[in-house]
Amino acid sequence: MSLHKEKADILIIGTGLAAVTTALHIPSDLSVILVSKSELTETNSDLAQGGIASSYLEETSEAHKADTMFASNMTSCIERVDILTAEGRQTIEEMERFGVRFDRDGDGYDLGREGAHQTHRIFHAGGDETGRHVMRQLRRSLPDNVKVLEHVLVHDLVVWQGRVVGAMAFQREERIHIEAGAVVLATGGIGGLVDWTSNVRTVTGDGLVLANRCGAELTHLQRIQFHPTLLATEEPRLVTEALRGAGATLIDADGRHVMAHHLLGSLAPRDEVARVLTERNGPIYLDTTNVTRLHDRFPKLALTCDELGIDLRQIPVRPGLHFHMGGIEVDDMGRTGVDGLYAVGEVADTGVHGANRLASNSLLECWVFGKRVAQAIQLNDAPFTTSESLAYDISFEMFQELRSQIGNWLTISPNLEEMKCFLQNTQSLTLTKHVTRQLSEQTLLLDAARLLAQSILGMERHDEHDLSTRTTTTVFE
Numbered sequence: 494m495s496l497h498k499e500k501a502d503i504l505i506i507g508t509g510l511a512a513v514t515t516a517l518h519i520p521s522d523l524s525v526i527l528v529s530k531s532e533l534t535e536t537n538s539d540l541a542q543g544g545i546a547s548s549y550l551e552e553t554s555e556a557h558k559a560d561t562m563f564a565s566n567m568t569s570c571i572e573r574v575d576i577l578t579a580e581g582r583q584t585i586e587e588m589e590r591f592g593v594r595f596d597r598d599g600d601g602y603d604l605g606r607e608g609a610h611q612t613h614r615i616f617h618a619g620g621d622e623t624g625r626h627v628m629r630q631l632r633r634s635l636p637d638n639v640k641v642l643e644h645v646l647v648h649d650l651v652v653w654q655g656r657v658v659g660a661m662a663f664q665r666e667e668r669i670h671i672e673a674g675a676v677v678l679a680t681g682g683i684g685g686l687v688d689w690t691s692n693v694r695t696v697t698g699d700g701l702v703l704a705n706r707c708g709a710e711l712t713h714l715q716r717i718q719f720h721p722t723l724l725a726t727e728e729p730r731l732v733t734e735a736l737r738g739a740g741a742t743l744i745d746a747d748g749r750h751v752m753a754h755h756l757l758g759s760l761a762p763r764d765e766v767a768r769v770l771t772e773r774n775g776p777i778y779l780d781t782t783n784v785t786r787l788h789d790r791f792p793k794l795a796l797t798c799d800e801l802g803i804d805l806r807q808i809p810v811r812p813g814l815h816f817h818m819g820g821i822e823v824d825d826m827g828r829t830g831v832d833g834l835y836a837v838g839e840v841a842d843t844g845v846h847g848a849n850r851l852a853s854n855s856l857l858e859c860w861v862f863g864k865r866v867a868q869a870i871q872l873n874d875a876p877f878t879t880s881e882s883l884a885y886d887i888s889f890e891m892f893q894e895l896r897s898q899i900g901n902w903l904t905i906s907p908n909l910e911e912m913k914c915f916l917q918n919t920q921s922l923t924l925t926k927h928v929t930r931q932l933s934e935q936t937l938l939l940d941a942a943r944l945l946a947q948s949i950l951g952m953e954r955h956d957e958h959d960l961s962t963r964t965t966t967t968v969f970e
């Protein structure tokens with residue numbers, strides 16, 4: 494198998510908002526490589542619907558900060574929330590300088606409101622296609638010092654004497670070694686581990702595994718957000734919370750408002766709504782009869798419902814895996830505890846979301862902390878060495894079987910017995926040195942699920958196979 498080599502000052506793993514923001518703010522005299530596992534645009538950032546929360550038009554960021562703390566039930570880190578909301582006041586203006594156009598209503602912005610926000614402060618673009626519009630414009634703005642490589646699966650980071658100096662990957666089926674003075678993990682969340690998710694399938698917690706193998710700390714992995722409203726069809730898709738912000742209510746088959754007991758009604762924090770819906774038997778619908786200008790404000794949803802023959806006035810919904818609050822522990826500049834390794838976006842645990850993220854705060858987090866990572870990066874000057882890669886020696890059928898087991902326990906009410914069973918089944922897998930792209934991909938996914946299971950069970954994370962203890966052997970020329 495041929496080996497292809499690349500070299501840059503900084504390697505950013507990901508092409509979503511966290512990665513692109515970081516790349517846009519790195520000084521132009523440094524070379525940057527951005528890699529995506531599949532197509533450039535296959536990211537959760539591109540799927541974002543509701544928009545970006547910012548107190549840009551408010552007197553201060555205090556109310557946004559209070560809402561973020563309240564939604565997390567005071568489990569967010571207040572100093573980090575302060576950074577997010579205070580620096581986030583400039584985000585809209587900063588993105589506009591890169592050419593992003595947010596939706597307007599007459600002379601002013603057409604602001605949305607979502608669950609647990611006291612006020613309308615969600616800036617959106619293209620109605621419910623904010624992610625696609627924002628990402629398209631920001632990617633167009635990437636300068637010449639940034640090179641993008643698609644279909645690159647990073648399966649291992651390269652560490653030399655405790656310092657991260659690059660990565661080993663497959664570009665399609667070809668091996669590729671990328672030498673870099675610093676590596677930024679912007680690999681997103683974990684939704685692709687299960688079928689009932691709003692996420693793209695390729696986002697499967699790889700960054701957690703890569704970081705863990707080279708000794709970075711992972712925190713609060715058990716903090717997983719389930720979205721109350723995925724379209725209850727064969728292929729689940731998100732039904733944005735902005736729809737409830739615009740007046741839609743959650744009803745049962747008899748037309749009863751299922752969140753009537755809550756002060757915030759259908760706009761209660763996500764975890765509370767998702768739990769109520771999970772515990773109820775029978776179908777749940779979003780009643781949109783009170784929403785004005787439905788087709789104008791939610792064009793993508795209207796089109797999807799039309800294509801699937803769903804009545805837009807009564808949309809069937811159910812909860813599903815949406816967002817990961819836990820992740821790689823970082824300081825307030827996105828540094829992990831490992832030299833040369835940074836993390837940003839959904840893969841990082843900055844502490845801003847606590848146990849429950851406030852709607853539309855994650856794109857904001859990507860921007861605010863992406864800028865900070867770009868400022869903090871220091872380059873390592875160390876030889877690029879590689880180690881032998883290992884992967885689980887399993888057939889695709891066996892992998893599919895194990896993946897379907899993950900779907901049985903990774904729910905809002907985790908089934909602990911199923912989880913223990915999964916850990917046992919994966920514990921006994923054998924390793925091979927004959928690594929292919931497919932085996933690497935399967936291994937990363939299973940290891941990410943193992944890390945989550947161990948956290949949910951409150952176990953210390955210690956992998957029997959301990960891929961992190963491998964020594965570095967080959968010098969890259």
Ligand SMILES: Cc1cc2nc3c(=O)[nH]c(=O)nc-3n(C[C@H](O)[C@H](O)[C@H](O)COP(=O)(O)OP(=O)(O)OC[C@H]3O[C@@H](n4cnc5c(N)ncnc54)[C@H](O)[C@@H]3O)c2cc1C
Binds near residue numbers: 543
């Ligand atoms: C349907 C949906 C709607 C949402 N709506 C909103 C919203 O309105 N507002 C809001 O604030 N948030 C929203 N979110 C959440 C938000 O979109 C995400 O949290 C955010 O976009 C994450 O950005 P990211 O850059 O960290 O990761 P992503 O955008 O998910 O990008 C991950 C990148 O990592 C790459 N990658 C992963 N593993 C590897 C690997 N091993 N090798 C190489 N590359 C790899 C992927 O290819 C991809 O390019 C929504 C999420 C979803 C799913």
